Amino acid sequence: MATITETAGTTDMTMEAPQTHMAPAQHGASHLPHRAHHHPDEAQFAALVRARWGVSLTLTALMLLIYFGFIMVLAFRRDLLQAPVGGGMTLGIPVGFGIIVIASALTGIYVWWANRSYDGAVRRIVTGMQSGMQPGEKAGQTMKGAHHG
Amino acid sequence: MASEFTSTIGQPNALSIGFFFLFVAFTLGVTWWAARRSRSAAEFYAAGRSVTGFQNGLALAGDYMSAASFLGIAGLVALKGYDGLIYSIGFLVGWPVMMFLIAEPLRNLGKYTFADVVAYRLRQRPIRVAAACGSLMTVAFYLIAQMVGSGSLVHLMFGLPYETAVLVVGAVMIAYVLFGGMLATTWVQIIKAVLLLGGASVMVFFVLRHFGFSPAELFRASAARYGDKVLAPGGLVSNPWDALSLGMALMFGTAGLPHILMRFYTVPDAKAARKSVFYATGLISYFYVLTFIIGFGAMTLVGQEVVSGFDKGGNMAALLLAEVTGGTMFLGFIAAVAFATILAVVAGLTLAGATTYAHDLYANVFRRGQSTEDDEVRMAKRATVALGVLAVALGIAFKGQNVAFMVGLAFAIAASANFPALLMSILWKRFSTFGAVCSIATGATLAVGLIVLSPTVWVDVLHSPWGMAAPFMLKNPALISLPAAFAAGWLGSVLRPEPDAEQRYAEQKIRNYLGVGAE
Numbered sequence: 001m002a003t004i005t006e007t008a009g010t011t012d013m014t015m016e017a018p019q020t021h022m023a024p025a026q027h028g029a030s031h032l033p034h035r036a037h038h039h040p041d042e043a044q045f046a047a048l049v050r051a052r053w054g055v056s057l058t059l060t061a062l063m064l065l066i067y068f069g070f071i072m073v074l075a076f077r078r079d080l081l082q083a084p085v086g087g088g089m090t091l092g093i094p095v096g097f098g099i100i101v102i103a104s105a106l107t108g109i110y111v112w113w114a115n116r117s118y119d120g121a122v123r124r125i126v127t128g129m130q131s132g133m134q135p136g137e138k139a140g141q142t143m144k145g146a147h148h149g
Numbered sequence: 150m151a152s153e154f155t156s157t158i159g160q161p162n163a164l165s166i167g168f169f170f171l172f173v174a175f176t177l178g179v180t181w182w183a184a185r186r187s188r189s190a191a192e193f194y195a196a197g198r199s200v201t202g203f204q205n206g207l208a209l210a211g212d213y214m215s216a217a218s219f220l221g222i223a224g225l226v227a228l229k230g231y232d233g234l235i236y237s238i239g240f241l242v243g244w245p246v247m248m249f250l251i252a253e254p255l256r257n258l259g260k261y262t263f264a265d266v267v268a269y270r271l272r273q274r275p276i277r278v279a280a281a282c283g284s285l286m287t288v289a290f291y292l293i294a295q296m297v298g299s300g301s302l303v304h305l306m307f308g309l310p311y312e313t314a315v316l317v318v319g320a321v322m323i324a325y326v327l328f329g330g331m332l333a334t335t336w337v338q339i340i341k342a343v344l345l346l347g348g349a350s351v352m353v354f355f356v357l358r359h360f361g362f363s364p365a366e367l368f369r370a371s372a373a374r375y376g377d378k379v380l381a382p383g384g385l386v387s388n389p390w391d392a393l394s395l396g397m398a399l400m401f402g403t404a405g406l407p408h409i410l411m412r413f414y415t416v417p418d419a420k421a422a423r424k425s426v427f428y429a430t431g432l433i434s435y436f437y438v439l440t441f442i443i444g445f446g447a448m449t450l451v452g453q454e455v456v457s458g459f460d461k462g463g464n465m466a467a468l469l470l471a472e473v474t475g476g477t478m479f480l481g482f483i484a485a486v487a488f489a490t491i492l493a494v495v496a497g498l499t500l501a502g503a504t505t506y507a508h509d510l511y512a513n514v515f516r517r518g519q520s521t522e523d524d525e526v527r528m529a530k531r532a533t534v535a536l537g538v539l540a541v542a543l544g545i546a547f548k549g550q551n552v553a554f555m556v557g558l559a560f561a562i563a564a565s566a567n568f569p570a571l572l573m574s575i576l577w578k579r580f581s582t583f584g585a586v587c588s589i590a591t592g593a594t595l596a597v598g599l600i601v602l603s604p605t606v607w608v609d610v611l612h613s614p615w616g617m618a619a620p621f622m623l624k625n626p627a628l629i630s631l632p633a634a635f636a637a638g639w640l641g642s643v644l645r646p647e648p649d650a651e652q653r654y655a656e657q658k659i660r661n662y663l664g665v666g667a668e
Contacts, residue, residue: 040659049662056249063249064400067242071396074235074382075389082381088369090380096234099242100434106245107430111423119420122663129665 164481180329187330202421206428211338224463226444230379237437243403248426256422270653279589283566294555296544299491319541341493355474356446394628402560405567408501503532565592565630584642592634599626
């Protein structure tokens with residue numbers, strides 16, 4: 001029961017706009033659940049989504065904290081950034097450049113994490129979905145685009 | 150040394166006009182090449198999804214690094230010192246946020262516009278109309294600001310009449326988009342990004358040569374001439390609420406700019422989309438570091454008096470510096486690059502506007518999804534011409550007007566009307582059509598309404614009608630309009646829930662996170 005399939009419907013997804021294959025005509029046509037799908041493993045999928053938002057919300061929070069922290073220092077304790085640090089520079093300059101570097105580095109961390117961990121997890125889940133399919137289905141076609149997460 | 154310096158800026162410069170024609174001729178050649186590959190809708194709107202992550206990173210950077218940010222920020226640094234850096238940082242920090250929250254879901258769920266994502270499981274027509282309004286408003290304000298800026302800049306740089314400059318920009322930009330679609334636009338962005346980054350790098354090399362290749366030496370020389378204050382934050386951020394509001398507009402607005410979001414559909418998959426933001430962020434960071442050094446270079450080697458003598462806002466700082474450090478030839482090159490920069494940015498905006506009209510409004514609203522691809526592309530081309538002509542007309546109509554607020558407004562609308570609806574449609578199962586429309590309408594109305602009542606427009610543009618002080622005290626409305634858009638989206642969804650859409654969320658999640666069925 002877990003592997004109810006609807007080959008035609010899923011194949012269409014690769015070539016048509018979402019609205020066309022979501023036409024109400026599709027459900028009600030049978031007793032199949034709405035938008036029957038090759039279901040991903042529930043636990044694995046939930047873990048994937050949790051990990052994805054865990055990482056990206058943490059990084060987002062970090063970026064917000066750093067930027068708005070900087071703004072608040074500018075607004076309330078500007079003198080901190082006016083403090084001289086050797087070489088004729090003020091603290092503000094390394095801090096400003098530091099934020100620019102950190103912003104780039106955070107995107108690097110995300111890409112590194114996603115390439116190393118997320119993509120592999122997606123591949124495992126998608127493979128699991130394919131192996132749950134009935135023989136004779138056009139796996140290559142229905143899974144088009146899946147291999148790259 | 151600087152006071153005896155006389156510049157050739159403002160006189161027709163044969164070299165820069167030559168460089169500019171070379172750029173236009175070459176990019177029109179690219180357009181001709183692209184024309185044969187821009188027939189289907191996926192080709193016209195999304196370059197056939199054939200752009201690599203690195204190419205798209207360059208193109209995103211090209212779309213974002215406008216002449217206003219190159220010349221404007223260099224000028225701000227030249228006149229105000231450190232405060233210019235604060236400005237740059239604000240424009241940069243939206244990029245990581247866009248990557249973490251939006252980039253991959255957008256690529257996996259949509260087709261050509263961000264409205265595809267919002268409308269994925271909601272009712273097409275109301276969503277498309279609302280999202281198109283948000284998109285078109287963002288594009289329109291951004292475009293007007295760019296056109297007016299380009300007219301004045303070209304006038305300052307070449308001595309060309311304002312109207313001629315606007316017309317040239319309009320005509321070339323229409324040619325790119327109309328014939329070459331997204332593929333030509335992408336390559337124009339890439340070429341421009343390479344020229345701009347290359348030209349700015351050479352300029353920084355020339356500047357640092359004067360200071361033994363030590364930026365610290367440059368900063369010391371600037372401080373010796375204009376006082377330590379240029380190396381530390383000054384008065385740019387004095388009111389914390391103002392700073393917070395502008396910060397929110399910049400941070401979340403980047404993730405709501407239609408011409409930027411549209412670029413994610415040009416790459417083959419979500420992995421490439423993610424990679425392209427990484428490259429774009431790195432390139433834009435590098436660019437802002439360059440402009441900071443160029444600004445200090447202009448302050449020290451050209452002199453603040455000379456810079457502000459040419460243009461009160463300091464917009465000519467980078468060009469003056471180019472002339473001082475590299476002579477007329479280098480000035481010609483940098484001026485041509487600045488002109489090319491304007492062209493590329495307006496081309497990206499026009500394509501985004503035309504796509505919104507043809508894909509969201511024409512195909513999905515007027516024709517209720519029944520049009521053919523050919524119809525859609527034909528409409529997109531017509532819309533390109535119409536939008537280009539409108540941009541020229543508005544550019545001329547707004548001549549001499551204070552349009553500086555329009556970029557801030559475009560970001561505020563993008564952050565309030567586009568971003569909340571997009572994020573909620575990705576993350577919140579119970580988000581409904583009514584909620585989305587409420588969110589977009591609230592965000593757009595508040596962003597526009599409040600900015601009219603704010604000191605930015607009320608005082609600086611309208612000169613305080615009836616002698617009244619500005620009724621809304623923040624210069625940028627995002628602090629109010631963005632949370633209000635989220636609240637409206639929540640309230641609307643709770644009041645008019647949509648069980649159908651909730652059911653489809655499971656399927657949306659599969660496509661979103663696994664890329665199964667993505668375009």
